[in-house]
Amino acid sequence: MxxxxxxAVQETxxxxxxxxxxxxxxxxxxxxxxxxxxxxxxxxFDIRQGEIRAIIGPNGAGKSSMLNVINGFYHPQDGxxxxxxxxxxxxxxxxxxxxxxxxxxxxxxxxxxMSTLDNIMTGRLTHMKTGMLSQSVWFGRAQREETENRAFAxxxxxxxxxQSIRKTPVGRLPYGLQKxxxxxxxLAAEPSLLLLDEPMAGMNVEEKEDMxxxxxxxxxxxxxxxxxxEHDMGVVMDLADRVVVMDYGxxxxxxxxxxxxxxxxxxxxxxxxxxx
Amino acid sequence: MVEFLYGIEVVIxxxxxxxxxxxxxxxxxxxxKASGIFNYAQGVMALFAAMTLVGVQEGxxxxxxxxxxxxxxxxxxxxxxINAFVAIAVAALxxxxxxxxxxxxxxxxxxxxxxxxxxxxxxxxxxFMEGFGxxxxxxNIKTLDVGIPQxxxxxxxxxTAFLGGEDFYGFYLDTLDIYxxxxxxxxxxxxxxxxxxxxxxxxxxxxxxxxQAALSVGISLRRIWVIVWSIAGIVALVAGIxxxxxxxxxxxxxxxxxxxxxxxxxxxxxxxxxxxIGGLIIGIGEKLFEFLIGAPFLGGATENWFAYMLALLxxxxxxxxxxxxxxxxxx
Numbered sequence: 001m002x003x004x005x006x007x008a009v010q011e012t013x014x015x016x017x018x019x020x021x022x023x024x025x026x027x028x029x030x031x032x033x034x035x036x037x038x039x040x041x042x043x044x045f046d047i048r049q050g051e052i053r054a055i056i057g058p059n060g061a062g063k064s065s066m067l068n069v070i071n072g073f074y075h076p077q078d079g080x081x082x083x084x085x086x087x088x089x090x091x092x093x094x095x096x097x098x099x100x101x102x103x104x105x106x107x108x109x110x111x112x113x114m115s116t117l118d119n120i121m122t123g124r125l126t127h128m129k130t131g132m133l134s135q136s137v138w139f140g141r142a143q144r145e146e147t148e149n150r151a152f153a154x155x156x157x158x159x160x161x162x163q164s165i166r167k168t169p170v171g172r173l174p175y176g177l178q179k180x181x182x183x184x185x186x187l188a189a190e191p192s193l194l195l196l197d198e199p200m201a202g203m204n205v206e207e208k209e210d211m212x213x214x215x216x217x218x219x220x221x222x223x224x225x226x227x228x229x230e231h232d233m234g235v236v237m238d239l240a241d242r243v244v245v246m247d248y249g250x251x252x253x254x255x256x257x258x259x260x261x262x263x264x265x266x267x268x269x270x271x272x273x274x275x276x
Numbered sequence: 277m278v279e280f281l282y283g284i285e286v287v288i289x290x291x292x293x294x295x296x297x298x299x300x301x302x303x304x305x306x307x308x309k310a311s312g313i314f315n316y317a318q319g320v321m322a323l324f325a326a327m328t329l330v331g332v333q334e335g336x337x338x339x340x341x342x343x344x345x346x347x348x349x350x351x352x353x354x355x356x357x358i359n360a361f362v363a364i365a366v367a368a369l370x371x372x373x374x375x376x377x378x379x380x381x382x383x384x385x386x387x388x389x390x391x392x393x394x395x396x397x398x399x400x401x402x403x404f405m406e407g408f409g410x411x412x413x414x415x416n417i418k419t420l421d422v423g424i425p426q427x428x429x430x431x432x433x434x435x436t437a438f439l440g441g442e443d444f445y446g447f448y449l450d451t452l453d454i455y456x457x458x459x460x461x462x463x464x465x466x467x468x469x470x471x472x473x474x475x476x477x478x479x480x481x482x483x484x485x486x487x488q489a490a491l492s493v494g495i496s497l498r499r500i501w502v503i504v505w506s507i508a509g510i511v512a513l514v515a516g517i518x519x520x521x522x523x524x525x526x527x528x529x530x531x532x533x534x535x536x537x538x539x540x541x542x543x544x545x546x547x548x549x550x551x552x553i554g555g556l557i558i559g560i561g562e563k564l565f566e567f568l569i570g571a572p573f574l575g576g577a578t579e580n581w582f583a584y585m586l587a588l589l590x591x592x593x594x595x596x597x598x599x600x601x602x603x604x605x606x607x
Contacts, residue, residue: 071492092496093491097491098494109489111482111485114481118478142474
């Protein structure tokens, strides 16, 4: 991995004993416009190896647009995206996925007709090397590869405690479980950077607690770097190492949850500015 | 007794006609599933594939008319006659190239457009291909013979003659239909195995379900579309061979697509098994209806409209078809 040279210098230990490494991804002066509407205006921030980085802000602040820039659905008009120490040229989403960036969606985007297992197996696609022809004709290597990937998918299934719904078409699952399967599909790619778009939206308290635990465990056990968008401030403060706050497409705060909580601009954006 | 045996023969013939319908419907389903496009050009693709096959086999010079009128030459034939298998392989390659060109010059520019826009694009494509096919191979009626025997199968007729007892009633089945059935079964089984057990098959199903999610796990939509159109092209070639051998390669071959519409309404636009079962139901249904009701009571010729009437009934009572995904909008 080509983390920048000063990675070692920047290495820090969190209060709960995890190691945060050097910069994994850096957004430099990103501006994204749709026609005359400015969705993101001149935003810069970085995501460091092994941390949980939250992006928060009111509705319409441009959080999801930012995630879409990171995984290549949107291409910013201005600014640079640096990933693993190199500037990233214009790439298509599937190429970016192959570079180790996986994501989940705000409105779950699962393959509804397929089983839980098949959904998670699609997450392994970037790790499958055999071509279409050898898959159809030459069963030796293709089959071995399928078995290996299947074993990995089973590990994810165990980890997320969804063994009992392995064969169920995901369209039939309740919302909370669908969210978990979607997380599983993203994890199956063994991503370097995991993007979660409102992983807890629409969940009840119990489901939120489960999901929080999984996110922390993923970060802890696999050392996966996570960038997440979340509305629930309580959850963000508990989970995140650092928080970016956005409002109307601009960055109004950046720092530890503690710093952000006491930032006046952030309080204003969330609670409204008093008129006097 | 003979009546009853004739009834069975009607059902078997209906089944085999149904297989032919299924072959065409299959091409529609493949593309609709993977890209949400109703491919109006599927019938013309079958026609074009069959024309190409005949042209290659007979050693026709492509664009002969154009070349001759521009350069004042008199080229018509290369003067060879190519083995049917080689010609089929060449025609298949042409269909693969066609799939690539469709993606490169049409679909690529229409990503994220409304389904109706894509539908219009395929209408345009259909008329373009029709004209292009005529220009390339000429618009005369051609006979296609890839070596599949045609006409009643004597072997079956002889072996089943004892069933009728003293009447010596043997089943009359067209050999071409039997071949078509076997080939269709092989084709469909291959497709099902491919989509269930290979990485690419899984990617195909993923794209059919959700484009965005497919992109996010690293699937290239464009590559999948080329693959899907290639498969649909090969299916069109097979349908073109079967229908072309049966009734000649001519413009009306492209109208078999119309026969696939009721099949799709019955089976559902998104289900491969649906296309098969739908085709079989329509095949048997129209033959039996003609035999039991049409010919004795309605003056015959019911086969022309029976399928559409059945499809209408389905639209009223089960709009998603037999196997289609149930349309539930969560509010």
